[in-house]
Amino acid sequence: MTTDLMRMGSGAGFSSDRLGPAVDLAKQAELDWLVFETIGERTLAFGHRDRLANPSRGYNPQLAARMRGVLQPCRDQGTRIMTNMGVANVEAAAEVVINVARELGMKGLKVAAVMGDEVTEQLNDDTVLFDYGGRTLGEVDRPLVGANAYLGIDAILPAVETGADVVITGRVADPSLFLAPIVNQFGWARDDWAKLGQGTLVGHLMECGMQITGGYFADPGRKHVPRPAECGYPIAAINADGGAEITKLETAGGMVNMATVKEQLMYEVHDPTRYLTPDVTADFSTARLNESGQDRVRVASAGGTERPKQLKVTVGFDGGLLGEAEVSYAGVNAAARARLAADILRQRLDDVPGMAGQYRVDLIGLNSVHGTAKPDAGGESQDVRVRAAMRSMDRDTIETMLWEVEAMLCCGPAGGGGYRGQITPGVVTHSTMIDRDAISSRVKVYEA
Amino acid sequence: MSRKVPLHDLAHARAGDKGNTSNVSVWAYDPGDYPLIKDQLTPERIKAAFPKLITGDVVRYELDHLHGLNFVLGEALEGGVNTSLGLDSHGKSWSFLVLGLELDVPDNLA
Numbered sequence: 001m002t003t004d005l006m007r008m009g010s011g012a013g014f015s016s017d018r019l020g021p022a023v024d025l026a027k028q029a030e031l032d033w034l035v036f037e038t039i040g041e042r043t044l045a046f047g048h049r050d051r052l053a054n055p056s057r058g059y060n061p062q063l064a065a066r067m068r069g070v071l072q073p074c075r076d077q078g079t080r081i082m083t084n085m086g087v088a089n090v091e092a093a094a095e096v097v098i099n100v101a102r103e104l105g106m107k108g109l110k111v112a113a114v115m116g117d118e119v120t121e122q123l124n125d126d127t128v129l130f131d132y133g134g135r136t137l138g139e140v141d142r143p144l145v146g147a148n149a150y151l152g153i154d155a156i157l158p159a160v161e162t163g164a165d166v167v168i169t170g171r172v173a174d175p176s177l178f179l180a181p182i183v184n185q186f187g188w189a190r191d192d193w194a195k196l197g198q199g200t201l202v203g204h205l206m207e208c209g210m211q212i213t214g215g216y217f218a219d220p221g222r223k224h225v226p227r228p229a230e231c232g233y234p235i236a237a238i239n240a241d242g243g244a245e246i247t248k249l250e251t252a253g254g255m256v257n258m259a260t261v262k263e264q265l266m267y268e269v270h271d272p273t274r275y276l277t278p279d280v281t282a283d284f285s286t287a288r289l290n291e292s293g294q295d296r297v298r299v300a301s302a303g304g305t306e307r308p309k310q311l312k313v314t315v316g317f318d319g320g321l322l323g324e325a326e327v328s329y330a331g332v333n334a335a336a337r338a339r340l341a342a343d344i345l346r347q348r349l350d351d352v353p354g355m356a357g358q359y360r361v362d363l364i365g366l367n368s369v370h371g372t373a374k375p376d377a378g379g380e381s382q383d384v385r386v387r388a389a390m391r392s393m394d395r396d397t398i399e400t401m402l403w404e405v406e407a408m409l410c411c412g413p414a415g416g417g418g419y420r421g422q423i424t425p426g427v428v429t430h431s432t433m434i435d436r437d438a439i440s441s442r443v444k445v446y447e448a
Numbered sequence: 449m450s451r452k453v454p455l456h457d458l459a460h461a462r463a464g465d466k467g468n469t470s471n472v473s474v475w476a477y478d479p480g481d482y483p484l485i486k487d488q489l490t491p492e493r494i495k496a497a498f499p500k501l502i503t504g505d506v507v508r509y510e511l512d513h514l515h516g517l518n519f520v521l522g523e524a525l526e527g528g529v530n531t532s533l534g535l536d537s538h539g540k541s542w543s544f545l546v547l548g549l550e551l552d553v554p555d556n557l558a
Contacts, residue, residue, distance in 0.1 A: 042529060131467050216462070223460055259460060259475065265511075266473035266518045268464035272509055285511060319530055360533035369536045372526055373501040373545050389533040428530045431467070 004240045006185045008178055008202075010233045011070065012036040012083075013209025015043045015060055019069050021210070021233045021252060026073035028249055029235050033181045034074060036066060036083035037174050037207045044171055045316030045427035047088030048146030058089030059096065067100040067166075074165070075106060081166040082156075082177050088146060090115050090170045094446045097166050101448035109448040112164035114155050116441030117171040119313055119434055120147045129315065129430040142317040142393075142428060149311045149434050152278025153190075155441035156180035162445050171314065173277040175203025178236075186240045196280035197304020198242030201287055204275070205246060205264050205299065209233050212246060212264040214254030227253025243300040245292060256295045265289075278311055280304040310433040319391070319426030323398030325405035326364070326387045328418040337413040338363050338384035339376075344412055345388060348404050352397075359390035359401060385418075391426060398423055452550040459485055461543035468528035469504075470539040472546050475516040481557075482515040488551045494519055497549055501526070519546070 009031045011022030015038040026034055038060045039047075051058025060066075063085045074081055086093040094113040101109040125138030132140070148171035157180050159167045169177070179199045182188070188195045205212055213234045218225040225231070232252020238244040246256050265284060269275055272285040283303040292298045329338040342361045350356045362368035364385035367376040388405050392398050402421040409416055458481045461474045474489065476482040491506035504522025511518065525539045526532035 219460065222456065259477075262475050262514055262516055263460065263462040263473065265514070266464075266471065266516065267462055268466055268471065269473075269518065270466070270469070270471055270507075270509075270520045272511065272518060285509075287514075289514065322533075362535065364535070369534065369541055370545055372534065373498040373542075375500075387535070391531065391533065426530060429467075 003185070006032045006182065006238050007235060008033045008035060008181065008206065008238065009235045010035055010037070010206045010209045012038050012066070013207060013211055014038060014040065016062065017209050019062070019066055021231065022066065023069045023073065024249060024252065025233050025235065026070040026077065026079060028251070030077060031079045031235070032185070033080050033082055034070060035177050035206065036081070036085055037177055039084045039087055039171060041314050041429045042427055044087060044148060044314060045145055045429055048316050049318070049425065049427065051089045052145060056092050059087050059093035060085035063093055063096050064100055067097050068104070071101055071106060071109070072104055075109070082181060083166070084169045084172055084177060086113065086168045086170045088170060090168060091444065093168050094444070097168065098446050098448045106448055109166070110162070110164040111166045111168060111446040112159035112162045113444045113446065114151070114159045114167065114169040114172070114441060115444065116155060116439055117148045117151045118146060119149050119439070120144070122434065122438055123147050123315065123432070127432050129432050131431045137315065140317055140430065142319070145316045145318055145427065147313055147315040149313045149439055150278055151311070151439070151441055152176045153180040153183055154278070157184060159443045160184045162443065164445060173279070174207040175200045175277055176279055178203030178206055179279055182238055182242070193280050193304035193306060195242045197282040198300065198302040200275070200277055200280055200282040200304070201284055201299060201302035202236055202238055202242065202244045205261065206234055206236050208264060208267060210254060211267065212260050213248045213256055214260055217260055217263065223259065226255055229253065243298065245296055245298050247296045256297055258289055258291055258297060261289055261297045261299065276308050278307065280307050310435055311439065313432045313434050315430045315432060317428040317430070319428040320393035321395055321398055321423050322389065322391050322426045323401055323421070323423045324387065324389045325402045325421035326385045326419070327405055327408045327412070327416045328383070328385045329413065329416055330383045331415065332382070334382045334384050335366055335380050337415065338366065338386050340413045341386045341408055341416060345386065345404060345408065349388070349401060352400055354397065355401070358392065359388055362387040395423065449555045450552040451555060453553045454547070455485070455489065455549050455551055456547040458551065459547065461547050463539055463541070463543040465525055465529060465538045468523050468525045470521040470524045470542050471518060472521065472543050473516055473518045474546060475514070479515045484551065484553065484557070486510065486517060489517060489549070491519065493549070494521070494546060498545065
């Protein structure tokens with residue numbers, strides 16, 4: 001490896017992100033590291049639920065497929081893999097990677113698992129949830145499924161230092177997946193806040209995958225994206241000072257320009273001068289962006305100050321069930337028939353004990369996604385779906401709602417059709433803080 | 449004289465979510481339009497445009513050198529992704545709510 005330049009690629013920006021373009025990077029991009037970021041607060045809580053139901057699950061469901069796609073080309077290219085696909089069961093995930101390596105005949109492949117993010121046992125009923133009006137964990141009237149602290153480079157670096165081909169984690173801050181290899185490569189001091197801030201910016205820009213290469217960007221007539229169906233994942237060429245060039249494979253669709261990078265710069269960011277991670281309080285407000293060529297943007301000059309003293313913890317709870325049911329009205333006078341259907345449905349649901357105020361009715365095609373922001377303006381449409389939704393811990397209540405929507409087929413307005421209903425499990429998450437010294441992370445190395 | 453122009457003609461945007469808080473960043477296509485956008489697209493304007501949706505405070509951060517504004521919309525996701533009954537429970541499309549607002553553009557500007 002060179003010491004003054006490293007190349008990192010993103011192979012996933014969320015749990016269900018595409019695999020093909022990640023394989024393209026593994027084969028063609030000559031990367032030092034390929035990073036798969038797949039955890040959100042919800043996916044983590046679902047991971048806990050999966051593990052509670054089956055102790056050998058709880059990791060990313062696409063882990064084995066992704067590894068089958070990239071393990072061999074990454075080994076051929078000398079590319080190491082970093083991922084948080086361990087989700088709520090890092091040890092089981094490491095075993096999955098080892099098993100795939102054995103299937104592929106990749107003897108000697110090493111996997112380093114980072115553990116210690118789960119803090120479920122360290123919380124109690126008096127734990128204060130800062131995003132829940134300061135109420136305590138004991139005041140949440142739902143079963144707890146699991147709690148995880150956001151670990152950072154302190155936890156990941158020892159795994160990087162083992163030299164493992166694959167480093168797999170559970171809950172870590174997303175940018176830390178990129179920052180740990182960068183710090184390892186360039187030997188940055190762990191209190192060089194300016195460099196850590198700039199490295200965190202690189203991680204932040206890369207962690208959502210194609211959101212910086214033209215994915216999640218096209219707006220016909222305004223923002224044109226070339227060959228969007230073949231959009232490629234991003235590549236970052238990073239210098240020893242943390243400055244980086246964001247680009248993509250020339251053969252891939254999509255694009256990298258000032259606009260795609262700007263949108264990602266503030267994605268899920270609040271105060272740009274204080275982006276908190278376990279590693280640094282990063283300052284993105286000073287970032288400089290320059291187009292350095294076709295599909296190339298240079299990123300530099302982000303800063304940082306001392307890291308937060310505590311770590312954020314996500315606490316997951318059983319969220320009960322979400323019920324959704326829909327029926328369509330189409331053709332002449334469809335909007336009026338759909339509005340009448342909604343009125344009939346509301347009257348019938350309000351008559352069910354305990355149902356009033358617990359459900360929502362939307363008119364898809366007239367006013368649904370932005371229904372709270374903008375009331376129904378009385379528009380016309382010839383294709384409307386009436387949708388009812390509710391959440392409950394009680395399946396019978398939800399089934400009653402679905403039944404009433406399905407009943408519109410025979411005792412609602414004329415011409416209703418296309419009923420669909422579904423019940424899906426939900427999770428609820430809240431946040432608290434924990435002292436760093438309450439965490440003891442560790443690394444376990446596996447070999448195929 | 450001036451005319452009403454949709455913000456969508458002048459700027460692009462992206463929304464993100466954390467809990468029940470949404471953030472929408474707005475970026476001028478043409479740096480020359482940024483002062484006008486900054487002048488008219490105030491946090492008060494956005495909160496007033498969607499009073500039922502945004503029940504918390506709206507805070508604006510300015511990235512003048514990149515010709516962008518970042519709006520943080522408090523309590524603006526119908527409870528957030530885990531409890532909302534809405535279809536877009538992440539508020540991914542809130543960016544296009546903001547881009548649908550109209551600005552007054554003087555006739556002497558393109």
